[in-house]
Amino acid sequence: MSSIENFLKNAVTPWMGPKGEHSNIVMSTRVRLARNLKGFRFPLDFSREEAEEVDHQVAAALEGMEDFSHIPMESVPAIQRQALVEKHLISPQLADPERPGSVILSGDESVSIMVNEEDHIRIQVIYPGLHLLEAFDRANDIDNRLEEALPYAFDGEFGYITSCPTNTGTGLRASVMLHLPALSITSNMARIAQAVARLGMTVRGSYGEGSDALGNVYQVSNQLTLGKSERDILMDLRDLAERLIEQEERARRALLEHSPMKLEDRVWRSYGILTNARVLATDEAANRLSDVRLGIDMGIIPDVDVSVLNELMIFMQPAFLQRYAGETLQPGERDVFRAKLIRERIGMGRQSGREN
Amino acid sequence: MSSIENFLKNAVTPWMGPKGEHSNIVMSTRVRLARNLKGFRFPLDFSREEAEEVDHQVAAALEGMEDFSHIPMESVPAIQRQALVEKHLISPQLADPERPGSVILSGDESVSIMVNEEDHIRIQVIYPGLHLLEAFDRANDIDNRLEEALPYAFDGEFGYITSCPTNTGTGLRASVMLHLPALSITSNMARIAQAVARLGMTVRGSYGEGSDALGNVYQVSNQLTLGKSERDILMDLRDLAERLIEQEERARRALLEHSPMKLEDRVWRSYGILTNARVLATDEAANRLSDVRLGIDMGIIPDVDVSVLNELMIFMQPAFLQRYAGETLQPGERDVFRAKLIRERIGMGRQSGREN
Numbered sequence: 137m138s139s140i141e142n143f144l145k146n147a148v149t150p151w152m153g154p155k156g157e158h159s160n161i162v163m164s165t166r167v168r169l170a171r172n173l174k175g176f177r178f179p180l181d182f183s184r185e186e187a188e189e190v191d192h193q194v195a196a197a198l199e200g201m202e203d204f205s206h207i208p209m210e211s212v213p214a215i216q217r218q219a220l221v222e223k224h225l226i227s228p229q230l231a232d233p234e235r236p237g238s239v240i241l242s243g244d245e246s247v248s249i250m251v252n253e254e255d256h257i258r259i260q261v262i263y264p265g266l267h268l269l270e271a272f273d274r275a276n277d278i279d280n281r282l283e284e285a286l287p288y289a290f291d292g293e294f295g296y297i298t299s300c301p302t303n304t305g306t307g308l309r310a311s312v313m314l315h316l317p318a319l320s321i322t323s324n325m326a327r328i329a330q331a332v333a334r335l336g337m338t339v340r341g342s343y344g345e346g347s348d349a350l351g352n353v354y355q356v357s358n359q360l361t362l363g364k365s366e367r368d369i370l371m372d373l374r375d376l377a378e379r380l381i382e383q384e385e386r387a388r389r390a391l392l393e394h395s396p397m398k399l400e401d402r403v404w405r406s407y408g409i410l411t412n413a414r415v416l417a418t419d420e421a422a423n424r425l426s427d428v429r430l431g432i433d434m435g436i437i438p439d440v441d442v443s444v445l446n447e448l449m450i451f452m453q454p455a456f457l458q459r460y461a462g463e464t465l466q467p468g469e470r471d472v473f474r475a476k477l478i479r480e481r482i483g484m485g486r487q488s489g490r491e492n
Numbered sequence: 493m494s495s496i497e498n499f500l501k502n503a504v505t506p507w508m509g510p511k512g513e514h515s516n517i518v519m520s521t522r523v524r525l526a527r528n529l530k531g532f533r534f535p536l537d538f539s540r541e542e543a544e545e546v547d548h549q550v551a552a553a554l555e556g557m558e559d560f561s562h563i564p565m566e567s568v569p570a571i572q573r574q575a576l577v578e579k580h581l582i583s584p585q586l587a588d589p590e591r592p593g594s595v596i597l598s599g600d601e602s603v604s605i606m607v608n609e610e611d612h613i614r615i616q617v618i619y620p621g622l623h624l625l626e627a628f629d630r631a632n633d634i635d636n637r638l639e640e641a642l643p644y645a646f647d648g649e650f651g652y653i654t655s656c657p658t659n660t661g662t663g664l665r666a667s668v669m670l671h672l673p674a675l676s677i678t679s680n681m682a683r684i685a686q687a688v689a690r691l692g693m694t695v696r697g698s699y700g701e702g703s704d705a706l707g708n709v710y711q712v713s714n715q716l717t718l719g720k721s722e723r724d725i726l727m728d729l730r731d732l733a734e735r736l737i738e739q740e741e742r743a744r745r746a747l748l749e750h751s752p753m754k755l756e757d758r759v760w761r762s763y764g765i766l767t768n769a770r771v772l773a774t775d776e777a778a779n780r781l782s783d784v785r786l787g788i789d790m791g792i793i794p795d796v797d798v799s800v801l802n803e804l805m806i807f808m809q810p811a812f813l814q815r816y817a818g819e820t821l822q823p824g825e826r827d828v829f830r831a832k833l834i835r836e837r838i839g840m841g842r843q844s845g846r847e848n
Contacts, residue, residue: 404768405769
């Protein structure tokens with residue numbers, strides 16, 4: 137097995153796959169529930185003893201429920217912690233070595249429960265495609281199991297109590313990761329972000345607040361957690377996602393109609409650069425991967441699998457690159473390994489595409 | 493046979509081949525002798541009868557000498573005339589449909605004798621690689637044959653009389669076409685052009701006076717035709733060409749030493765774009781072909797033949813593109829066919845390179 141095949145065997149997660157509704161535009165769906173236990177201070181200012189007791193109680197409550205692994209952060213080397221962040225399985229805060237925390241992961245990595253992050257418990261479910269209700273149902277099952285065993289901090293008027301008041305109420309944050317290259321190319325995203333904000337929702341880059349929309353991947357999520365039922369939050373977000381998908385599809389048809397050759401040229405040039413460049417910075421790689429993904433979706437590039445692009449958006453980041461290289465890399469060296477990884481991975485994708 | 497194979501079968505000329513000394517840097521050598529007949533006015537202001545008589549006498553003098561074809565310009569469709577210009581076999585002036593002229597071509601296109609261009613006779617020999625003396629010898633043989641049969645305009649003091657005084661004397665213009673990408677990348681060409689001018693020679697773009705150095709191809713030629721023997725003119729030019737080759741080689745070694753990854757990245761990106769782009773303007777195509785040629789010369793790109801690049805620099809021009817397309821093309825359409833031609837030709841080159 138080549139080094140890249142070996143690397144991928146250990147790194148690919150099922151939710152990166154091409155399954156799921158609208159999977160040409162929706163990269164993934166995420167649902168997160170924030171919960172806290174009565175009788176403990178919030179993680180920001182609790183003691184190490186409290187942290188250990190919370191961690192112990194949560195792990196015990198879930199014992200035997202699924203093939204969960206309980207992973208204390210301090211047992212994880214820094215580079216692996218970073219890789220978990222790049223895969224969206226934990227937050228950068230949980231990866232902070234100064235703070236006690238752990239993650240409980242399902243075997244397929246679709247469920248990750250962060251313990252002692254900003255709240256005592258954050259149940260997160262990631263699915264490929266647009267599957268908000270299904271993801272919520274799975275998170276809800278885990279929530280019910282925990283609630284049976286543990287005393288949640290809950291207020292009859294406000295709902296679930298959270299460390300940050302913006303999460304209080306349902307404690308629900310739902311988000312959909314959308315690839316919107318045509319709306320970006322046609323400079324529509326600023327207008328859309330304003331319209332979305334008026335609906336009480338937000339559009340931002342794929343790594344959350346303050347992050348750029350690397351490679352035209354946007355995360356759309358609910359802003360409000362209070363005053364609306366979980367179901368309403370999810371339905372409103374699904375409606376919004378569907379409207380954005382429709383607008384993206386319309387923008388794609390317009391590009392194809394008005395300047396098909398310009399579009400083909402853009403897509404194929406990006407393909408040519410990804411499969412040949414020897415140095416690729418993150419931003420350029422993300423934008424060119426976005427072009428190629430658009431080309432695949434629109435039938436311009438025939439024999440590359442979309443899941444290759446989903447994977448590469450994640451694996452081209454520093455921690456995964458270093459796992460792939462098998463050594464610590466300086467920023468300049470990362471650009472060289474990023475180019476190598478992308479070149480080899482797309483090459484593999486083409487071969488297997490051709491065999492089908 | 494594919495359309496491109498068929499096109500190339502009819503368009504490739506032996507002097508585009510990779511043979512010849514220093515053929516990695518020297519694309520071709522050209523020698524031209526200007527001659528006029530006594531008793532006729534210069535082509536700029538002679539009569540149609542005089543033109544026909546000159547043409548007839550020149551053609552008759554060369555009859556049976558080689559496998560020459562005598563081609564009156566008025567018998568050649570405009571697009572074919574343009575193709576002869578793009579191949580450097582005739583000048584743009586000779587292609588002017590308002591003026592009477594013809595060309596006498598050898599079967600391998602290494603000899604082209606323009607009749608009734610600016611002078612009555614211009615004998616031109618093109619060879620691949622650096623072969624100034626050999627090219628001159630061939631031109632000289634033809635010149636001797638003509639001189640035996642025809643009364644040349646010759647002055648004991650000044651030498652051969654020409655329409656433009658800058659050609660009077662030997663009537664010799666010799667030039668070498670050099671690919672100097674490393675000297676261009678390292679911004680040395682302005683300095684070199686000044687130094688060359690001080691030696692009584694000139695450096696300019698590949699299509700002669702006033703033309704840009706498309707794709708880093710420069711034409712170095714003698715400025716003086718008077719006061720020096722033919723042999724001295726040729727030896728001085730050869731010395732200069734060899735010095736430029738040495739400087740280019742030194743600049744290449746420096747690029748490889750100081751920033752090998754940057755160089756590899758540049759070369760491979762250009763390769764990726766040439767083999768994938770759907771729209772390519774002349775300038776961009778020339779610059780990227782220059783990068784790829786540099787990559788081949790330096791062993792970075794292993795399996796493409798340099799002659800492919802020599803050919804494409806010529807065939808990517810408007811008249812050849814239209815012959816390839818089989819129809820008249822608007823400028824925007826040319827960029828599309830240029831991209832197609834380059835993509836297909838490099839693809840062919842790789843295949844045959846791999847079979848070896």
